[in-house]
Amino acid sequence: MDEQQTHSGEMDLPEEIGMADIAPSVPKAIHDETVPRKEDARWYTIHTYAGYENAVERNLKQRIESLGMEGKIFDVVVPTEKKIRVKGGKRVVEEEKIYPGYILVRMIVDDDSWFVVRNTPRVTGFVGSGNTPVPMEESEVATLMKRMTAEVPKHRIDLVKDDQVVIADGPFKDLEGKVxxxxxxxxxxxxxxxxxxxxxxxxxxFLQIRKL
Structure with missing residues (x-):
């Protein structure tokens, strides 16, 4: 029997060569299933102080950049939509917040990304169960994005059903009624x-009526 063979018939490897030396070289990112991927990110709702939504958006984006979190936090959005309102008897188009006091963040949640968002000034927390953020449903996100990108703005009518109104213009002028x-x-x-x-x-x- 050849002196370089073991009793089992297998060849001995030289002591200076190990399995790491003969295994193919593969980038760690391929093996590591925990590497964040943008397609795995979900949308989360963040509660803020009312009136500070834009400031939180701006501050959070700065923190993401300065702390190098671009690989885990991908989008920060204040959801708004176009609405037609009446000012001085004329229709004007304005941007209106859909959810005052909230912003949306698309991210992969882990301890680091949670800390960056949660400790942004004027953020009060994630919407979820206790300290566990709960992602938005995909259908809810799709509906919201559709509202945000709608080309035809909705009318902002500051009335609700059963409000008492008076007709201010047209053939029924001065008649009162309820919505x-x-x-x-x-x-x-x-x-x-x-x-x-x-x-x-x-x-x-809606320009023809006035709330009593």
Whole structure:
């Protein structure tokens, strides 16, 4: 038997050669399943002091950059949508916060990323169960993004059902009634007015009525 063979018939490796030397060289990122991937990130809702949403967005983005967290925290958004409001009797388009007091963050949550977000000035915490952040549902995110990117703004009608109003313009001017239905997409309000001894629905432009 060859002197370089073991009793089991296998060849002895020289002492200076180990398995690490003969294994193929593979980047660690391929083996390490814990390496963050952007596609694994989820959207989370962050509670802030009301009125400081934009400041929190700005501060958090600065912290992400300065602390090198771009690989775990990918997007910071204050959700807004375009609304038509009336100022001085004219329609104007304004950006309005969808969820005052909240911002959205797309991130991979671990101890480090949680700490960066949670300790941003004027952040009061994640929306979730206790200290555990709960990600938003994908359907909820899709609906919200659709609202944020809508090209046709909605009308901002500061009325609710059963509000008492007076008609300020048109053939029914000076009649009083109560709000029956509100269509913000079309900027229309259905008002129930008393005519001929019974309540009659009248559809009006929201500019034609005034809340009592």
């Amino acid at each position: 029956g239905e509100i269509d913000e997409d079309r900027g229309k309000v259905k008002v129930m007015v008393s005519m001929f001894g019974r309540e009659t629905p009248v559809e009006l432009d």
